[in-house]
Amino acid sequence: METLLKTTLYASLLLTASHNLARAEYIDAGAIETRTTSLSQAVSKISPRHSQIALLAMDMSNNQVIFSQQAETLFIPASTQKLLTAVSAMAQLGPDFRYITELWTDAPIHKGHIAGSAYLRFSGDPTLTQADLKAIFASLVKQGINRIDGHLYLLGDKQEQMQAPGWVWDDLGICFAAPVSSYIINQNCVYGQFNPSTANTPSRVNLRTGSYGIKVSSDAVFDPKASREFCQLDLVRLGQNNYHLRGCYPGGEAIGLAIAVSDPFKFAQDNLTSLLKGEMSLAGKVKLGTSLPKKAKLIASHSSAPLPELLDTMLLKSDNLIADSLFKQLGKSYFNAQGSFTNGAAAMQRILTELGVDLSNANIVDGSGLSRYNLLNAQQLAAVLALIHKDSRFSSLMTSLPQAGISGTLRYRMGYNKSPLKQQIFAKTGSMQGVSNLAGFIRLPEHSDTLFVVLENGMSPELKHQHKPSFNAEFLKQLISVLQVPSPTTAALSTAAHSVQD
Numbered sequence: 001m002e003t004l005l006k007t008t009l010y011a012s013l014l015l016t017a018s019h020n021l022a023r024a025e026y027i028d029a030g031a032i033e034t035r036t037t038s039l040s041q042a043v044s045k046i047s048p049r050h051s052q053i054a055l056l057a058m059d060m061s062n063n064q065v066i067f068s069q070q071a072e073t074l075f076i077p078a079s080t081q082k083l084l085t086a087v088s089a090m091a092q093l094g095p096d097f098r099y100i101t102e103l104w105t106d107a108p109i110h111k112g113h114i115a116g117s118a119y120l121r122f123s124g125d126p127t128l129t130q131a132d133l134k135a136i137f138a139s140l141v142k143q144g145i146n147r148i149d150g151h152l153y154l155l156g157d158k159q160e161q162m163q164a165p166g167w168v169w170d171d172l173g174i175c176f177a178a179p180v181s182s183y184i185i186n187q188n189c190v191y192g193q194f195n196p197s198t199a200n201t202p203s204r205v206n207l208r209t210g211s212y213g214i215k216v217s218s219d220a221v222f223d224p225k226a227s228r229e230f231c232q233l234d235l236v237r238l239g240q241n242n243y244h245l246r247g248c249y250p251g252g253e254a255i256g257l258a259i260a261v262s263d264p265f266k267f268a269q270d271n272l273t274s275l276l277k278g279e280m281s282l283a284g285k286v287k288l289g290t291s292l293p294k295k296a297k298l299i300a301s302h303s304s305a306p307l308p309e310l311l312d313t314m315l316l317k318s319d320n321l322i323a324d325s326l327f328k329q330l331g332k333s334y335f336n337a338q339g340s341f342t343n344g345a346a347a348m349q350r351i352l353t354e355l356g357v358d359l360s361n362a363n364i365v366d367g368s369g370l371s372r373y374n375l376l377n378a379q380q381l382a383a384v385l386a387l388i389h390k391d392s393r394f395s396s397l398m399t400s401l402p403q404a405g406i407s408g409t410l411r412y413r414m415g416y417n418k419s420p421l422k423q424q425i426f427a428k429t430g431s432m433q434g435v436s437n438l439a440g441f442i443r444l445p446e447h448s449d450t451l452f453v454v455l456e457n458g459m460s461p462e463l464k465h466q467h468k469p470s471f472n473a474e475f476l477k478q479l480i481s482v483l484q485v486p487s488p489t490t491a492a493l494s495t496a497a498h499s500v501q502d
Contacts, residue, residue: 035482039067042478048471054455056378057479060389060441061448067479071382074361074375075455078430079318080439081369081376083384086311086397088351089326092333095396099125099304099325103136106293109145117150117284118299119292122268124157124182124339125304126325127313130210130271132302133185137279139300147281153289154268156182157338162264164324164341166371173235173243173260177370180324180341181264185271187321188261190214194233194245195254196222205245205257213270216259218245224252237262241270308396315400315428316408320368327367341366355391357383369430378453381439385451389441401426401440415469420480427452434459438472442480450483452476 039057047053054070089097100123107116120136122128140146162179163172171177175189192207205216223231231248238244241263249255261267265288272286304310314322324341331343334350345364352359363375388394402408405422409429415421427440435457442450454472 035485036067039478039482042482043067043069043475046471046474046478048456048459050460051456051458051471053471054378054453055475056382056451056453058382058386058451059448060386060451066450066482068378071378071453074363074377075437075457076372076432076435077369077374077376077381077455078432078435078437079320079369080381080428080430080437080453080455081364081367081374082314082318082323083381083388083428083439084348084352084364084376085323085327085330085367086315086400087355087384087387087394088330088348089307089311090394090397091351091355092330092347093307093326095306095308097307097329099123099128101125101128101132101136101302102298103140103300104292104296104298106296107150109299112144113147113149114145115149117153118148119153119155119289119296120272121155121292122182122184124180124184124325124328125302126184126187126319126321127304127310128184128302129186130275133272134275134279136300136302137276141280143299145280145299147283148276149283151284152272152276152282152286154183154265154272154286155289155292156265156268161328161340161342164366164371164373166365166373168370168372171370173237173262175258175260176320178260178321179262179264180321180328183264183268184321184325185268186210188264188267190259190261192216192257192259193254194218194220194249194257196224196252212274213266214241214243214259214261216243216245216257220245221248222252223248223250226250235259239263241266308400311397312400315397316402318409318429320370323368324366324370330367352384355387357387370432378455381453381455382451385439385441385453389449389451398426398441401428413470413473414467415473415477421473421476424480425476433461436470436472438476442476442483444480444483447483450479452479 054073054075056068056071057066059066102121104119105114105116107114160181162181167177178188190207190211192205194205195203197203203221205218207214207216220233228248231250233245233249234247236244236246239262241261243259269286276282310322313319327344328339330347332339334347335343337343344367348364349359357380359380362380363373365371365373388397402410403423404410404416404425410416410425416425424442424444425440426443427438430437436459437455439453442452454475456471
């Protein structure tokens with residue numbers, strides 16, 4: 001009898017719980033609408049007056065859209081484009097991919113001499129350094145090889161496409177827009193300092209050690225009293241890795257310079273010529289090679305870090321050179337041809353389409369987002385983020401996204417280094433003049449992840465001087481406040497669970 005009573009009571013509690021859940025689901029539909037309305041009202045108050053925005057927020061537990069505004073409108077993505085590059089590279093190249101720089105010879109090796117020429121084949125490794133090249137030749141010395149009797153030929157792609165269409169011309173002398181070549185050493189970037197004049201010397205440019213073959217002349221001056229109405233520096237690219245600094249700088253303190261190499265092959269040639277003087281004897285010269293001889297054998301090599309590590313650096317630091325080197329590698333791998341921005345774009349389009357991303361009307365030009373010709377909408381970026389969140393092939397990319405107030409490009413960003421955004425936002429930034437985008441996830445304790453995309457284009461440069469948190473930071477604060485309102489369904493689930501346990 002007691003057992004029958006317990007069974008009846010348990011069944012009654014289950015029916016009550018089911019009724020409460022059904023009622024909660026009905027209530028929750030209204031609550032979602034209330035949330036959307038509340039968020040819509042908040043957005044209307046904080047939306048910028050002089051720029052265009054697109055917004056999308058989605059609950060990843062059920063793919064429920066929380067908020068959407070102009071999600072199908074095309075915008076310049078800037079560096080959020082790197083999300084597409086990361087997913088495409090993992091899909092096409094795989095996690096074991098590495099760049100390999102190789103040294104070959106077709107000559108016999110006798111008594112510590114390579115009795116002929118050697119061939120150094122570059123692979124477009126965006127992380128290759130002078131130290132890595134030095135280590136290649138040091139490994140020969142360890143093998144007892146200390147002389148090359150012929151020439152050292154450098155091998156790389158011919159007639160390379162080193163900048164994508166739509167790159168801003170006055171960025172090309174700056175390191176974040178360094179040429180994307182098969183010949184890359186030290187990120188194809190050199191550093192120096194522009195020093196003010198003294199009693200005995202005029203203003204001058206000093207380059208760091210290792211800036212082989214780079215020459216910078218200058219007739220620029222400092223204006224410590226800011227007496228000139230128009231005062232700015234201008235770096236003129238003269239070709240052959242020669243530059244001229246002109247104009248004036250409004251201040252009296254030395255300033256750092258980061259100059260992009262204009263001729264990657266010559267930079268590689270000058271590097272190897274200087275490097276070999278300290279490592280081994282070269283009877284001939286460092287020259288441009290045409291092809292690897294058929295009977296050549298590999299005698300030394302250097303490998304980059306594996307793809308996941310490259311992508312980690314690319315996403316955290318928003319590294320343009322890694323992104324565009326991988327972009328060209330996509331074209332090379334997918335079409336089995338010399339990589340270029342043209343076939344890289346076609347490869348990325350096909351790879352992502354095969355993964356289920358609808359890129360209709362999108363325009364893909366590069367992998368970094370530097371090009372002003374790139375166009376994406378919020379839905380397309382959201383589809384790529386959804387792959388990162390749900391597909392095990394790409395889930396490792398989640399940890400490579402900058403974390404607000406903690407890592408990467410969100411570590412020190414205004415509005416993201418304190419509550420409520422600090423630690424809760426994992427996202428890729430995308431910024432250039434007139435553009436401020438963010439795409440990623442909100443990860444709150446005891447909440448399902450929320451995917452979001454915030455695109456803002458057409459911003460005035462004057463906003464930089466206002467030192468205010470960006471619109472995307474203000475929107476995410478509003479979104480978090482809405483997400484933290486208890487859901488009726490959650491409350492009903494808790495009540496039902498306690499009723500059955502009791």
